[in-house]
Amino acid sequence: MIRALHRWPGLLALALLTILSLSGAALSVFPAAERIAAPQSQAGLTVAALASRIQAVYPGVEQVRRSPSGRITAYWFDQGAPGAAVIDPATGEGVASADPNQVERWLTNLHRSLFLGDSGRIAMAAGAAAMLILSLSGAALVARRAGGWRHWFARLRGPLAGRLHVEIARIAVVGLVLSSTTALWMTASTFDLLPDGGSIPVAPAEVSGETGFALDQMPTLRQTPVAELRELSFPYPGDATDVFTVKTDRGTGYLDQGTGALLAWADLTGWERVSETIYMLHTGQGAATLGLVLGLMALGVPAMGATGILVWLAGRRGRPRIRGNQPAVRAETILLVGSEGGSTWGFAATLHAALTEAGQSVHVGPMSGFAPERYARAERIILLAATYGDGAAPASAKGFLDRLSTLERAPDIPLAVLGFGDRSFPAWCAFARDVAAAAQAKGWPELLPLDTIDRQSPQDFARWGRALGDVLGIGLELSHQSVQPQTTTLTLVSRRDYGAEVQAPTAILRFALPRVPLWQRLLGGGFARFQAGDLIGILPEGGAVPRLYSLASGRLDGFIEIVVKKHPGGLCSGQLTALEPGDTIAAFLRPNPGFRPGRSRAPLILIGAGTGIGPLAGFVRGNARRRPIYLFFGMRHPNSDFFYGEDFPDWQDEGRLTRLVTAVSRGARPHYVQDALRGEATEVAELIRNGARVMVCGGRDMAAGVADALAEFLAPAGLTPAVLKAEGRYVEDVY
Template sequence: MIRALHRWPGLLAAVVLLVLGLSGAALSVFPAAERLSAPQAEAGQSVADLVGKIAGAYPTVEQIRRAPSGKITAYWFEGGTPMAAVIDPATGQGVASADPNAVERWLTNLHRSFFLDDAGRLVMASGAGAMLILSLSGAWLIARRAGGWRRWCAPMRGAGPARWHAEMARVASVGLLLSAGTALWMTASTFDLLPDGEAQPGFPASVSGAHGVALADLDLIGSLAVTDLRSFTYPYPGDASDVFTLKTDAGSGYIDQGTGALLAWADATPWQRVSETIYMLHTGQGASVLGLALGLIALAIPGLAGTGLAVWLSGRGARGFRSAPAAQAETIVLVGSEGGSTRGFAETLARALGAAGQPVHVAPMSAFAPKSYGRAKRILILAATYGDGVAPASAKAFLDRLAALPAAPKAPLAVLGFGDRSFPAYCAYAAEVATAAEAKGWQELLPLATVDRQSPQDFHRWGVALGQILGVDLVLSHAPRSPRTTPLELIERRDYGAEVQAPTAILRFALPRASLWQRLRGRGFGRFVAGDLIGVVPEGASVPRFYSLASATRDGFVEIVVRKQPGGLCSGQLMALQPGDRVRAFLRRNPGFHAGRDRAPLILIGAGTGIGPLAGFVRANARRRPMHLFFGMRHAASDFLYGEDLAHWQAEGRLTRLITAASRGARPHYVQDALRADAAELTRLIQAGARIMVCGGREMAAGVSAALGEILAPAGLSPVLLKAEGRYVEDIY
């Protein structure tokens, strides 16, 4: 029983464990390197002294942070541009860039989530769970083999892989147990399965309204050692109602900027201290020597995986089914898929060809390697299109590999595109592939064909044509996989647009709850932010329609904006919903249209239902990041979506400016007209590092791009250049 419990988690999670171990070992070096390289505050230096020196060097400083390693970072604005630097506490001067280490960030994303956001976090958590089981069961097996726990360090008998496996496990098991346990704790905390535990002082109901207190005279920070500091945040410039925020090892509080009085304070809770200790044990932040030790132990994972597999194979014998290798296949099927649905069509095609006696090799388009296709008689590409005509995740490297070839493959090519005709860039990537293949001189087996909305009929017709070319009776009967959905219950709706014959509604659904077990199985509704998508599967259809989210998990509800489209099946059903009714939906990430967490100003531009995610960005802007919203509508009296909310958010400081344009009325005005009228300020913001986010219809987006091109040309900028820098993103339909 214990041996089986030890064996199967190791076999099933081997790859994840290898990634966890190797990336964890590499990451363990960074806390020690930061500790050695960061200037350290001398014993006895006070926060008041540090604050004074930094303010002298950077008068517009907004925040000072001290990391567990002792590294001190200051943040400020210079000419409207956000700046940051690592500070020497002895002088208050910047001595190094505060930009995150690109290698460390890449490794961290790999280690935490396999670059797959919440789904990847769950995969890695399952790996940590497997490691926990392996550590516990392995320790029990070692103790049994050694003759009891008291003989843990006794010499081992035996030889070969089994001996090496046991010896390495004996050394590494305690460290791996610690790493796995702390990883699971941190994952549970990330998914809000554990209480936050951090004590937050209540924001003061009243302040003096004055400003300009001399920080050097404050006893609170004068007696506080820099080594106890977490962060010190200044009030928002010009806001007399704001306060200083102080966070220390002991707790956090607010200080009046006019009198220096401590307005509120909350001590760190025991739960918070436990959470911070676990974070330290897992990451090595604040305990670099321990981190290096755990990193060294993690390097044992590849050895354990190899010797463990060798032990299993020696006792069982390697058996199992293998699909046709690329070198032996007569038909190569390459798949470009984002969500996995196109992969399902490829599997149906491979099974049908296999039944007709054709050896088939199926691979992602990014794995395109013609030199490996020694017996290939044909190459079939099934390519979906992601977003505004770009390559899906599994095909990003294909065109580069094709361009690098000295000549086209000898086997003829057929390209089949998958898409949705309701989107402007219908099968655009498949068309780009076909065009590139033609330019390369690649022989055509079949002309470019398309499958609209996962149509089994379109796929079947293409299969018939392919079968005629091959001389076989090829019947492609594919049933699209229905996406796994969650019921959403409507709790509130706000209606607009009836007066201008454009019925539109803001629909708010209750946030569905999912257990950890459901999340581990990939079910239920995961974490999301504004700008992500929900796919709604209308009754009587199998293909979902996607809507941009105007809310985040933290808001406690799921919100979208829907306009009724003439003859639209999904929009018609959504617009007919009343509170208490339900619809089935699923979540899809859209990381290319997230506001991000930096402090660069945002220029939000939208029209009609495109206001949805933009309103979600403003709603989530608790940090008062500068946001400038340009919103186009038909008539302010009928379809001013989120009108009251926007006014409220502007009063709270979440929205810096709101500029509206109404296309109907005495003076028709479009959103691009509003942009031109604000040309000088837009140019200033963009030169200062602002990002542009556009959401709405394709025609509106084209008009906005043209207007911004005119506005920015005198400054030597353009939408194309900003897009290349990642500072101009669109979510258009």
């Protein structure tokens, strides 16, 4: 609901909002420019002294005005001809033309009414209303994506367009809410939809009938600083019954032109002060700095419009269209999805179609939109939850566990949790397990026990579907066909071979950078942006599930590189290690932001074995800033699988690699990488105590041994791998 409320006003009103924001941003400059250019009042100058000076220069003066910027303008008649000028308060003389800036007038008419009068004002008011809706719904979506209002400035992940959209919104939303709200107030005031609330002093019953009292002797004018003046109107020449009218920041009064006496006075009402404050907040008149800030925030609208369209287009490509999706308030089955790359949404679409065909009313939405108060007719809730990284919530499930924890009690609606993951990874369906455990702790009734789907297996999904059908009393056959990611053709340009002597053929494969379309550069999709440690997915010929390999290069290196070991019976590894220069493969990119060295200058301790050296070598090669890097590399034998052995000396000479420690497991004295760590325990412990970051890549057994070794010699310092993980200083890419 919130997403639709945010999306459609933005798409439909984008052109109008762009005009509104750009013209508003341009107009925000004028109050500041006027304040800088205006001759400023002298300290302590009174209205009496100022009016006397102006009258001495322009005897036919009719009115003196002071704008919120401090500019003073006088209007007069000289032998029947009108005149006006910006006044220097020190002399009372005109120093500049009082004619309005033509550009400012044009922009004002565009901003207020599109040059269309009342109909244009209504259109711009509709634009302001759309901006308010977008701002409020956008703020709710940002909070949902970040995992709650408390995490408003949490670090983001995902494509560049989406991150830019949210980053701009985080900063600009306050200004946009303020600008749109004040614009709607001013429009309502223009059309007399708000009460006037103003006060006018009662006209004096009697005046002296005399004229000629000196301005600089009038008590009220002598007591009023110029800084408080808004307007001073002079009596009509020759009319002894007319009066001076003075308007200040405090109110309005009438002065006798023959005696200088104050005949009547009315203070500004609270309503007038509110209206004036709103005018100041919207236009910047009287608050030039605030106006410039709001103008800068308004520039975020076209930027968010452009990135929003890119995000919308990417979402349409990455998520299947679910036909007949019912509103949550009317659905019998609530189906919530936690997905990072989009594949779990495909399973949700298959389940939605099967349940709908069986006569069920089904709503599909993200887990981040969990709102049990809306599930008025729901008879069951089903969660399809993937896992991100080392057990974290995927993108569309951010904030779910926080929202569940704040509930006083779990919904009475039975729950089923289905986890998606890859059994070869240590954090196998960890997020789904956390969700199931949290639901059980809350006393949430169970529809089905927790189940899992390994590597997007259609067979596993069909098996679970039959179990669900049995519980619902319907025949449910789930026939899912995974939609593979859009791939790019990569051409092999070189290869380096290792391991033949020990019957473990391994190759470092280097592919040419593919040509990237403009739309992918804008979205950050495809191979437009990648870093060492990101993942490349390859679907082997005759296979149904893509295999993922860690990248040993970044975009700036100018090539795509992976390290592949041929596994007995391995379909994908066999095809890759058989490639020759000039051969091609179809591949896709999957970002892996959880396994990156970061921008800190703190030392890096890189630990890997076998093909796990790939991303670690990429980090070393990309270390142009000469950050201290200590690399621990485990291999079978230096003559057969010392991957990147010819590169390490050059990287050390260039300052990219501080120290290399190797461990050989097939020599006369078998030595593993965890043993190498123990041998350098004193130095490693000192580096970690001083803030070093540890990155581990390789097999699960190796990673477990490394964690045990670190736990041993870090214990005296009160540190453990778990503590380092909580601090973000220990990350793994384990298979």
